[in-house]
Amino acid sequence: MTNPSNSIIIESLQVATVIFLAPLFTGWVRMLKCWAQARTSAGIVQPYRDIYKLFFKEVVLAENASWIFRFTPYMVFGATVMAGAIIPVISTRAPLSATADIIALVAIFALARFFSALAGMDAGTAFGGMGSSREMMVASLAEPAMLMSVFTISLVNRSTSLSQMTHVIVNSPIILRPSLAFELLAFTLIAIAETGRIPVDNPATHLELTMIHEAMCLEFSGRHLALIEWAKEIKLFLFASLGIALFAPWGMATGEALPSLIISYITLAAKLAVIGVAIVLIETRLAKMRIFRVPEFLGSAFLLATLGMLSYFMLE
C-alpha cells in the first residue's frame, strides 16, 4: 500500500497544480486565439492579472440579493476544487480519487451549476434568469450524453472509478479501439457544451442575446467575480485533464516516485498545449450556433456515444 504521508503530498501537489496552473491554460488558449486571429495578445499570464485585480475591486451587490448570491462564488469554487482533487491529473493513484467515481464527479459539477443558476435568479433581473434557464437547458441535455459516453468507457475498463480507469489504460498496450474513438468525439462535444466554449456558448461575449454562462454571472463583481472566473478556468482545465485521463493518460505517473512525476508534468504540459491548439482551431473556424440548435448538437453527441457502445458490443 502507499505511504500515507506520500499520499498527502501527491494530493496537495495535484490540487495546487489544478488551482494555480488553470489560469495559465486559459491564458495559453487566449494567446493562441489572438495569434490565430492576427491580434496582439495580452500575454499568457493575463488571466492571473485579471484575477488579482478583481480581488481588490469593490463588491457591488444587487439591492435584493440574498445570502445565496454571496455564498455561490465560494460554493462554486469549493465544488470545482473538490472535482480537481478527484480527477487524476499527475498520478493515476490520486488518493482522493476513490471518494467519487465519474458519476459522482458529474454530480459535483452539477452542484456548482445548481448554485450558479440560483445566483443568476437572485438579483431579480431578466438577464440572470435567461442565463440560468439556458445554462440548465444545456446541462440537462449534456448529462444523458455524458452518461452514455461514461457507460461505454466503463465497459472497456470494467470500472467507473477514475483512478482505476486511468490505471487500466496506462498499463495496457496502445490499441486503437473504435468504441473509444467514438466516445472521444462524443466527449469532445460534451466538454465544449459543459465548459461553455464556441460553438455552444461564447466565453468572450457580452452581447445580451447570445450570452449563456456570462448572463448568469452578470451581477457578480469584485472578489465574487474573481472566484467565479477562476472556477471557470479550473473547470476548463479539468475537462481537458479528464479527457486526457480517460483517453490518453500515457506518461502519467503510476506511483509517487519523483522522476515519474517530472515526466508526468512534462507530458501533461505537452498534451494540454495540443488541446489548446485544438480549442483555438475549433473556435476560430466555427461561429456560435443558435441556442435552439444546441439540442441537435448534443443529440449528435448522444448518438456518437451510442454508436461507440454498439461498436463495443459488436466489434470488441
Place this chain on the structure above:
Amino acid sequence: MPFFSPLPMAFSSIVIFLMMAVLALALQNRQTFLVNMAFFLSTVSCGIGLYAGFEAVASGSQQTMIMPIGLPDLPFYIRVDALSGFFLSLVCLIGLFVSIYSFDYVKGIISTRSATKLVVFYCLFMAGMLLVLISDDAYFFLSSWELMALSSFFLVSFEDESAKNRRAAFLYILIAHIGAVMILLSFGILAGFAAGFENFMGYRFSAMRSAELSTLWASIAFFLAFFGFASKAGVIPLHVWLPEAHPAAPSNISALMSAVMLKIAVYGILRVCMDIIGIQLWWWGGVVLTIGLITAVMGILYALMQVDIKRVLAYSSVEHVGIITVGIGLSMIFTYFKLGTLAALALTAALYHSLSHSVFKSLLFMAAGSILHATGERNMERLGGLIHKMPWTSAMFLVGALSIAAMPPFSGFASEWLTFQAFLLSPVLPNPLLKLLFPLGAALLALTAALSARCFVKVFAVTFLGSARQASATEPHEVGISMRLAMSLAAVSSLALGLFPSFVIDWIDTVPQSLVGGRIASSAGAFGWMWLTPISAERASYSGPIVFIGILAALAVAWLAFHVKKAATRRSAPWDCGFEKMTPRMQYNSTSFAMPLRRIFGFLFIVRESVRTSRAQPGAAPRIRYSLRIEDRLWYVFYKPFSDAAFYLAKQANRLQHGRVQIYLLYSFITLITLLVFA
C-alpha cells in the same frame, strides 16, 4: 411473544391511532385540546412504530399471529417480516415529522373550520397504512387497503367547498377503486389456484406463495397486481389523479400522501409481484423497467411545466415513483437471471430511493405548506423574494431541493447513484437485447436527474429569490416553532441519509436477502462506514463524508483567504440595460424559465400558446395578453374515450327511466317472466 418485539409494538401503534380516531369525536368542542392531544399521541405512536419497524428489519426474523375476527372461519392473519418492517419504519418516520409539523399547521386551520374531520381521518389513514403492512392474507389486506383509500378520500375532499377539490377527490377514489379491483382479481387468481377452486382457504399469502400457476395465469396475475398497485403509486398512464388529489389535501396530508402512501403501493408491488408470485419470466421485469423509465421522464417534464408549487411536487412524486419502479424492474430481471448480488443491489437502490424520497418529499411538502400558511398563495408566478421573509423555511426548502435534484452529498444522490451502478453492471446479463437496451435506460435516468435539477432550480429561485412578483394581502412571516422543528428534522435526516449510506444499507440488508436471495452489505460496507463500494473498490466507490468535508474545506479556505479582506461592499440597483424602469414583473418567472424545454419537449404535450394585442384607443400603447395552456396528451388517449363512453352509456340507460310507476312495474314483470323461463 415478548411485548417489546416488532409485532406487538406495531400493533399497539395501530391501536393508538384507532383509539384516537374514536376519541376525536368526543372532543369535538375543544378544538385546541383535540389538536394537541391527537398529534401528541400520533408522535408517540409513530415513535413506537418506528422502533417496531427498525427491529423487524435489523433482526431479519418474522413474527406471525392469527386474529379470530373477520368472517367465520376466515380469521385475519398478521405477519411482520423484514420487508414490512422496512416500510413500517418508513411510514412511522415520516409520520413522526408530519405529526410534529401538524401541531402548528392544524392550529392555523381551526381558526376557520373544525379540524375534527381532519383528525379522525388522519388517524384512520395512518392506521390503514400500517394495517396494510402487517396483513398476511388477501381479505385483511384488501380491507386495510380500502380503509387507507377511503380515509384519504375524505382528507383530499377536506376543503370540500371548492368544486375543484371535489372533482379531484372523485377522480382519486375512482382510479383507486379501479386499482383495487385489479388487485382483487389478481388475488382471486392466486387464491383459486392455491386452493384448487374448492374453498376459500387459498386467501392466505402463505397458501398463495405455494400455488402452482401456468405461465399464462401467472402473467395475468402479475400484471393485474402490478397495474393495480401502480394506479395507487401514480405510475404513468395511471397518474392523472395524483397531481389533482395531492395538492387539494391540506399540506400535512399532501406530505403523507406523496411521501408515504405511494410507498405503500411500492410495498404492494414488492410483496405481491416479487414475494408471492415470484419472477417467472424475464420480460416481466422488462415491462416494469420500461414503464418506470417512461414514468420518470414524463413525470419530471410535467413537473417542469407547472406553476402551482404543490402540483410541481406532486408531479415530481410521479417521477420518483418511476425511479423506484426502475430499480424494482432491474431487480426483477437480475433475479430471473439468478444474479443474486446484482438483484440485491438494484432492490437496495429502490428501497433506499423510497426512503430518501419519503424524507425529502415530506420536507418539501411541509415547506410548501409553510409558504401556503404564510402567504396564502400556491402559484409561483405570484411569489418571489421569500428568502428575506422566511429565512428558515427557505433554507429547509433548499436542502430539500438539493436532495431531490440528486446533488451530492444529500440523500437523493446516494440512492440514484446506486441505481446507476445497478444499470452499469448490466453487461453481465446473458440476453443481448437487454445488454443493448439497458444503457439507453441509464441515459434516460440521467436525463431525469438533470431535468429534476432544472425543475428545482426553477421552483426555489422563482419562489424564494428575486423580489415579490405581486404585492400580497398579508405580510409573509416565518412559521411556528413546531413546523420549523419538523422541517429541520427532515432536513437533517436527508443529509444523514446522504452522508452515511453504508449504515442504512447494512440495516436493510435483510430485505433483499429474504426477497431476492442476495446481499450487498458485506461488499458495500467493506471499507468502513465512510465508503460505499457496491460491488468492489475497483468497480466504483463513493464517500459522502469526504466529498462533503472536501467541498466545505475548499469553501472555507476560499472564504478565509478572500472574504475577510477589507475590500468595500456596497449595494446598488441591478443592471437594467439602461431602461431605468425595471419592475418585479420583468423577472424571469416559472413559465419563462421552462420555455426552452417547452420548445424541445413540447411535442409530448398539448401546448396552446397565444398572444393577443389590443389597443384601448388609437395611438395608445398596445395591451398584450399572453395565455398558455398545457394539457396532458395521455388524458385524451387513456381517459377521454372511456369517460365519453361511460357518459354515452349512462345516457342510453337513462332512456329506461321515466319516473312512472307503471313502467317500472312492467320492468319487474318482464324480469320475472324472463327468470321463470330460463330458471
